[in-house]
Amino acid sequence: MVQGSSEKRHKVTIIGSGNWGSTVAKIVAQNTKEHPELFHKDVQMWVYEEDVVIPESSPYYDPAIGTKPQKLTEIINAHHENVKYLPDIKLPDNVIANPSVQDAARDSSILVFNLPHQFFDKVCSQLKGNIVPWARGISCIKGVHVDKDITLFSEWIGEALGIYCGALSGANIATDIAQELQCQTTIAYEPPLVDLDNSSTEIQRDSRARAAKTQLVPAPPEYPPLDCNTFKNLFDRPYFRVTMVSDVAGVSLGGALKNIVAVGIGFAAGRDQRPGLHAELIRLGMVEMVNFCKEFFGETFQTDTLTLQSAGYADLYVSCHAGRNFKCAKMAVEQGCTVEEIEARVLNGQKLQGNSTAREVNTFLKARGVEHKYKFFKAVYDILEGKESDKDLYSLITAE
Amino acid sequence: MVQGSSEKRHKVTIIGSGNWGSTVAKIVAQNTKEHPELFHKDVQMWVYEEDVVIPESSPYYDPAIGTKPQKLTEIINAHHENVKYLPDIKLPDNVIANPSVQDAARDSSILVFNLPHQFFDKVCSQLKGNIVPWARGISCIKGVHVDKDITLFSEWIGEALGIYCGALSGANIATDIAQELQCQTTIAYEPPLVDLDNSSTEIQRDSRARAAKTQLVPAPPEYPPLDCNTFKNLFDRPYFRVTMVSDVAGVSLGGALKNIVAVGIGFAAGRDQRPGLHAELIRLGMVEMVNFCKEFFGETFQTDTLTLQSAGYADLYVSCHAGRNFKCAKMAVEQGCTVEEIEARVLNGQKLQGNSTAREVNTFLKARGVEHKYKFFKAVYDILEGKESDKDLYSLITAE
Numbered sequence: 001m002v003q004g005s006s007e008k009r010h011k012v013t014i015i016g017s018g019n020w021g022s023t024v025a026k027i028v029a030q031n032t033k034e035h036p037e038l039f040h041k042d043v044q045m046w047v048y049e050e051d052v053v054i055p056e057s058s059p060y061y062d063p064a065i066g067t068k069p070q071k072l073t074e075i076i077n078a079h080h081e082n083v084k085y086l087p088d089i090k091l092p093d094n095v096i097a098n099p100s101v102q103d104a105a106r107d108s109s110i111l112v113f114n115l116p117h118q119f120f121d122k123v124c125s126q127l128k129g130n131i132v133p134w135a136r137g138i139s140c141i142k143g144v145h146v147d148k149d150i151t152l153f154s155e156w157i158g159e160a161l162g163i164y165c166g167a168l169s170g171a172n173i174a175t176d177i178a179q180e181l182q183c184q185t186t187i188a189y190e191p192p193l194v195d196l197d198n199s200s201t202e203i204q205r206d207s208r209a210r211a212a213k214t215q216l217v218p219a220p221p222e223y224p225p226l227d228c229n230t231f232k233n234l235f236d237r238p239y240f241r242v243t244m245v246s247d248v249a250g251v252s253l254g255g256a257l258k259n260i261v262a263v264g265i266g267f268a269a270g271r272d273q274r275p276g277l278h279a280e281l282i283r284l285g286m287v288e289m290v291n292f293c294k295e296f297f298g299e300t301f302q303t304d305t306l307t308l309q310s311a312g313y314a315d316l317y318v319s320c321h322a323g324r325n326f327k328c329a330k331m332a333v334e335q336g337c338t339v340e341e342i343e344a345r346v347l348n349g350q351k352l353q354g355n356s357t358a359r360e361v362n363t364f365l366k367a368r369g370v371e372h373k374y375k376f377f378k379a380v381y382d383i384l385e386g387k388e389s390d391k392d393l394y395s396l397i398t399a400e
Numbered sequence: 401m402v403q404g405s406s407e408k409r410h411k412v413t414i415i416g417s418g419n420w421g422s423t424v425a426k427i428v429a430q431n432t433k434e435h436p437e438l439f440h441k442d443v444q445m446w447v448y449e450e451d452v453v454i455p456e457s458s459p460y461y462d463p464a465i466g467t468k469p470q471k472l473t474e475i476i477n478a479h480h481e482n483v484k485y486l487p488d489i490k491l492p493d494n495v496i497a498n499p500s501v502q503d504a505a506r507d508s509s510i511l512v513f514n515l516p517h518q519f520f521d522k523v524c525s526q527l528k529g530n531i532v533p534w535a536r537g538i539s540c541i542k543g544v545h546v547d548k549d550i551t552l553f554s555e556w557i558g559e560a561l562g563i564y565c566g567a568l569s570g571a572n573i574a575t576d577i578a579q580e581l582q583c584q585t586t587i588a589y590e591p592p593l594v595d596l597d598n599s600s601t602e603i604q605r606d607s608r609a610r611a612a613k614t615q616l617v618p619a620p621p622e623y624p625p626l627d628c629n630t631f632k633n634l635f636d637r638p639y640f641r642v643t644m645v646s647d648v649a650g651v652s653l654g655g656a657l658k659n660i661v662a663v664g665i666g667f668a669a670g671r672d673q674r675p676g677l678h679a680e681l682i683r684l685g686m687v688e689m690v691n692f693c694k695e696f697f698g699e700t701f702q703t704d705t706l707t708l709q710s711a712g713y714a715d716l717y718v719s720c721h722a723g724r725n726f727k728c729a730k731m732a733v734e735q736g737c738t739v740e741e742i743e744a745r746v747l748n749g750q751k752l753q754g755n756s757t758a759r760e761v762n763t764f765l766k767a768r769g770v771e772h773k774y775k776f777f778k779a780v781y782d783i784l785e786g787k788e789s790d791k792d793l794y795s796l797i798t799a800e
Contacts, residue, residue, distance in 0.1 A: 171679045182794050184680045241798055279571045279717035280584045280710060287708050307707035308687050310680060317679035317717075394582050398641055 007222040011040045012234065013108040015101060015123060016115030017047040017076075022086035023174040024114055024140055027237055029092040035233050038224045042094050044108065047073045048119070049099035052084050073097040089178040102130045109223065110234065113157055113165070114140045120153075124160035134217040136191065136226050137165030138235075142255035143353060146360035148367065150296060152252040154188075164191045164216055167248050168235065169255040170310035171318045180239040186311035189231050190246035192216060243309060249297035250305030250312065257292060257377075258316040259354035260361060261285030262325040263339070264380045264397075267390040269326070270333020277394070281376075282320050284397055286313060288376040292361075295370070325354030333390050358384055375399065407622040411440045412634065413508040415501060415523060416515030417447040417476075422486035423574040424514055424540055427637055429492040435633050438624045442494050444508065447473045448519070449499035452484050473497040489578040502530050509623065510634065513557055513565070514540045520553075524560035534617040536626050537565030538587065538635075542655035543753060546760035548767065550696060552652040554588075564591045564616055567648050568635065569655040570710035571718045580639040586711035589631050590646035592616060643709060649697035650705030650712065657692060657777075658716040659754035660761060661685030662725040663739070664780045664797075667790040669726070670733025677794070681776075682720050684797055686713060688776040692761075695770070725754030733790050758784055775799065 012032060014025045025045045032039035051069035054061050060079045076082055076097035080090055098104035101123055105111060109132050115123060139154040158165035170185030177183050219226050228244045236242040245251065261282065268281050286306065293301040306312030320326050328342045335342070343352050362381040365371040371378055379396035382388040388396060412432060414425045425445045432439035451469035454461050460479045476482055476497035480490055498504035501523055505511060509532050515523060539554040558565035570585030577583050619626050628644045636642040645651065661682065668681050686706065693701040706712030720726055728742045735742070743752050762781040765771040771778055779796035782788040788796060 171676050171683075173674075173676050176674060176676055181674065181677070182680075182798075183676055184683075184798075274573075274576060274581065275718045275721040276571050276573050276576055276583055276714075277581070279714040279721075280582075282717065283571075283584075283708065283710065283714040286713070290708065303704070303707070307703070307713075308683065308690065310683065313686070313707075313713070314676075314679040314683040317682065318675045321675040321679075398582075398584075 006037075006224045008220075008224075009036070009040045010038060010110050010223060010226070010230070011042075011044070011108040012110045012112065013044040013046065013105045014095075014112045014114060015046050015105065015127075016113065016119075017045050017082060017097065018085045018114070018116070020140060020172075020174045021045070021114035022082040022089070022091065023178045024112060024168075025095045026086075026089065026091050026178060027240055028112065028234055029095045030237060031234050033092065033094060038230055038233055039110075042096050043092075044096050044098050044104040045076075046101040046104040047076065047082075047097045047099055048115075049073055050084070054083065058083070071099070073099045086174070086178055101126050105131050107132060109135050109219065109226065111135055111137045111163075112140060113137055113153075117141070117143065117145070117153075120156065120160075124157065128161055131161060131163070133162070134219045134226075135161075135163050137161070137163055138168050138187065138189070138231065139165055139252075140168045142169060143259075143357065144252055144256040146357075146364050148364075150253075150364060152248060154248050154252060162216075166190070166231070167251045169251045169315065171314035172310075173318070173322075177240055180237075182239055184241045184243070184310040184314065185235070186243050186245055186251050186305070186309040187231055187235060188245050188248040188251035188305070188311075189228055190248065191226065245302070245305055245309060247300055247302045247305040250293055250301050251309075253293050253297065253301075254289065254306050254309075254312040254315060256353075256357055257289045257361070258285075258319045259323075259325045259352075260358045260377050260380050261289065261316060262319040262323050263329045263352075263354035263358060263384070264376060264393060265320040266326040266329025266331075267333055267380070267383060267393050270330045271391060278320070281394070281397070282316060285320075285376050286316060288374055289316075292374065292377075295373075325352050328352055329354070338386070339384060354380075355384055406437075406624040408620075408624075409436070409440045410438060410510050410623060410626075410630070411442075411444070411508040412510045412512065413444040413446065413505045414495075414512045414514060415446050415505065415527075416513065416519075417445050417482060417497065418485045418514070418516070420540065420572075420574040421445070421514035422482040422489075422491065423578045424512060424568075425495045426486075426489065426491050426578060427640055428512065428634055429495045430637060431634050433492065433494060438630055438633055439510075442496055443492075444496050444498050444504040445476075446501040446504040447476065447497045447499055448515075449473055450484070454483065458483070471499070473499045486574070486578055501526050505531050507532060509535050509619065509626070511535055511537045511563075512540060513537055513553070517541070517543065517545070517553075520556065520560075524557065528561055531561060531563070533562070534619045534626075535561075535563050536591065537561070537563055538568050538589070538631065539565055539652075540568045542569060543659075543757065544652055544656040546757070546764050548764075550653075550764060552648060554648050554652060562616075566590070566631070567651045569651045569715065571714035572710075573718070573722075577640055580637075582639055584641045584643070584710040584714065585635070586643050586645055586651050586705070586709040587631055587635060588645050588648040588651035588705070588711075589628055590648065591626065645702070645705055645709060647700055647702045647705040649701050650693055651709075653693050653697065653701075654689065654706050654709075654712040654715055656753075656757055657689045657761070658685075658719045659723075659725045659752075660758045660777050660780050661689065661716060662719040662723050663729045663752075663754035663758060663784070664776060664793060665720040666726040666729025666731075667733055667780070667783060667793050670730045671791060678720070681794070681797070682716060685720075685776050686716060688774055689716075692774065692777075695773075725752050728752055729754070738786070739784060754780075755784055 029043040141153045145151040154165040154167045166189035168187045332339045332342045358381045429443040541553045545551040554565040554567045566589035568587045732739045758781045
């Protein structure tokens with residue numbers, strides 16, 4: 001099918017409107033304007049409704065309203081700014097805030113997920129049966145769900161809604177991107193075979209997602225193909241360069257496992273600032289991330305996703321320099337206290353992902369009897385648990 | 401052959417005694433003491449003889465000699481310290497400084513090369529015909545020789561002397577290692593088929609070195625095998641962890657091409673300190689390094705050498721944080737002058753490898769008509785030449 005020749009256009013909905021969700025909404029809405037041959041201009045953004053007070057110092061303060069609480073959706077739609085979660089950044093006027101997730105997603109063929117984990121079950125149950133059956137998802141949510149098994153968030157969403165869901169991850173700091181500072185990202189998108197007829201560029205490989213193929217409904221031919229090119233056009237900006245890959249596991253696990261490594265680099269940095277030491281530890285962390293993905297997601301994982309894409313090495317690098325897992329672990333060593341004490345003191349009720357991921361991954365590895373093969377992950381876990389001292393980190397990791 | 405059962409032992413010679421050469425001599429001499437089943441204890445170190453004055457403040461000052469110049473070899477052998485190139489570090493007493501390269505290398509079956517490029521031809525012509533014909537070399541020299549073709553230093557040495565020569569490279573700062581601070585390195589060593597009988601662990605792969613196989617003389621059976629295990633035992637220390645690989649090209653090119661990337665990161669850092677930008681640029685530099693090795697050394701290159709070994713990513717990281725190519729390029733941007741001006745002002749007559757490698761690689765790529773495929777290398781070259789501005793670096797590299 002020749003691009004631009006389709007009768008219909010894709011409607012796009014962003015599910016979630018925090019700092020990162022609002023940033024992604026801005027990018028997507030800039031692109032739907034630029035690609036009228038592919039997308040409806042208006043982008044719906046589901047906003048978890050809350051009351052917000054506009055202070056007198058704000059340019060949006062209205063003396064007629066005063067400091068009476070206002071609905072966040074109404075503020076966003078009136079002023080084109082998410083004053084609570086992405087202040088001082090103008091959103092394109094085609095971002096439409098909507099307090100109803102069902103209404104926001106209605107008739108959308110592209111759903112972009114960007115919400116906290118704890119909202120997953122509720123949102124998915126509200127959406128199930130109320131979305132376009134051939135819709136496609138992209139999960140921008142970092143992390144994975146670990147219990148007895150490891151579930152990628154894209155798998156979780158895809159299975160809950162009966163759709164294919166890809167993943168976006170990279171060395172992406174929302175505030176930088178919102179200001180249009182140069183940045184790159186990786187999108188993993190490999191829809192299974194079922195609607196091959198509708199797409200010329202989709203890569204076919206063995207994939208977990210293929211297991212869900214019988215549930216997938218092909219897109220009608222009157223729409224532009226839901227292929228890699230369409231998704232690249234939806235996300236790529238001059239300041240936000242997208243590389244498309246097919247490896248959803250690598251992209252998702254890169255964004256999760258890096259947090260364990262960042263805690264380890266923080267421990268090291270608390271005692272020793274030598275770049276040579278940091279370089280080797282980051283490298284050894286990357287080796288372990290690659291080994292983990294090969295062992296547990298070997299059927300689809302491609303090493304290059306971690307070693308050469310933004311979602312892998314570049315994201316790890318940023319987390320090991322500027323991320324809060326790194327910073328809190330470093331402070332813990334410097335101040336001679338536990339990471340939990342730092343977390344409680346400086347994170348204002350929020351939790352470090354590195355700690356929980358280190359614990360979940362350790363439980364997972366122990367259950368499989370392979371904890372000993374992952375010395376970096378084990379060392380970070382043992383130090384967090386108080387079983388080992390942070391000063392032994394390097395020797396624990398490099399023991400033969 | 402069971403280790404330790406051989407009648408004879410390998411004699412080891414270090415060719416070169418600068419900062420890095422003396423550091424490697426220290427490591428090697430510690431290991432020959434610990435492995436009497438493999439090596440002669442004494443390690444010869446060839447020293448380019450020069451006169452050195454011991455100042456009165458030195459612990460080695462002898463009032464009987466006063467400030468009369470003394471031979472560097474005599475000082476090293478008397479005090480077990482290279483006072484000129486590795487001051488304040490004790491060398492093991494089994495490092496024997498020798499001003500004659502022929503005498504130092506006589507009867508040695510292992511030659512470790514660690515000397516400036518400009519000495520190559522002279523030293524090789526002195527050694528040719530005067531070494532054990534089945535000797536093996538390891539080149540610890542960073543960089544490659546580029547003219548119409550690219551020659552790895554290990555190839556150059558190997559061809560000049562008719563021996564097999566491997567390569568050692570990594571995120572190695574001589575002063576850190578001399579102080580026994582934790583560090584890692586990579587040794588590429590893949591001797592060709594010819595003496596397979598003498599070794600059980602040598603990996604066999606297609607290799608440029610195999611072309612030289614007819615010239616190679618096998619080691620006599622009364623010696624321990626010259627295999628990966630022997631070389632690991634010669635270099636690995638608790639503070640200097642060695643990984644053995646077979647990819648000489650990857651190890652050698654990692655140490656050369658990283659300097660071009662480090663100049664680029666320096667240009668970027670002069671204007672913008674965002675970790676996200678540095679992470680992406682280092683990643684894009686690594687992608688280009690991998691592509692270069694694949695295109696020109698595809699028959700032996702393995703991507704993991706650059707992406708997962710110390711000689712690749714970790715070395716690049718250190719160079720992009722603490723290396724002088726990085727620092728000088730950053731200063732040039734900050735001070736609004738050329739890199740050559742900074743070089744002349746701060747390097748005391750020494751030259752930046754990044755500049756010369758960028759120029760040589762550009763000539764090489766241009767001659768092959770593929771300059772446009774290497775946007776990072778081209779951008780650095782064009783900025784060094786004054787054809788482009790450093791402020792356009794990112795857009796030059798990411799242009800589609």
